[in-house]
Amino acid sequence: RRVVKPMRYQCRPAGKPAFYDTKYPSTYNARMDNLRGFWKGQYGHTHGVVLVDAFYENVAGPEGKNIVLEFRPDPPQTMLVACVWSHWRATKPGEQDLLSFAIITTDPPPAISEAGHDRCPVPIKPEDLDAWLNPDPNDLDAMDEILRYNGMPRFVHSVAG
Numbered sequence: 001r002r003v004v005k006p007m008r009y010q011c012r013p014a015g016k017p018a019f020y021d022t023k024y025p026s027t028y029n030a031r032m033d034n035l036r037g038f039w040k041g042q043y044g045h046t047h048g049v050v051l052v053d054a055f056y057e058n059v060a061g062p063e064g065k066n067i068v069l070e071f072r073p074d075p076p077q078t079m080l081v082a083c084v085w086s087h088w089r090a091t092k093p094g095e096q097d098l099l100s101f102a103i104i105t106t107d108p109p110p111a112i113s114e115a116g117h118d119r120c121p122v123p124i125k126p127e128d129l130d131a132w133l134n135p136d137p138n139d140l141d142a143m144d145e146i147l148r149y150n151g152m153p154r155f156v157h158s159v160a161g
Contacts, residue, residue: 042084059116073153
């Protein structure tokens, strides 16, 4: 059955110490090419989706200044962006259990790379949703196929305001 759970966007894998968040601050995103490596405790076990109408990325603008771009699918649509999640359990007094997730990313389509960014969230097709949310850890190839043959739309971008 499908369940909505509030979670923090920065995954702390189960069993890792709390300082992991500062030691590895890039755990917001799970690179598709590292799902069977760093993310092996989640990939094939705890999958989710995030509903996304747009996403934002920092890119180098004129004279090297940082600008934030907003990327939206064209035509407009709500994407089912693939993620992995973890239930971290407190080990010390004063700590609280934590549900957290990381969005799965891949190499970007041309509209995103030409705008200056090197990653893109992976949307999955609606018809793959149930298979994605109920992964078989003994058939990761099926999960790879869902991610590889995804529902990547065309994107347009603008400077975020």
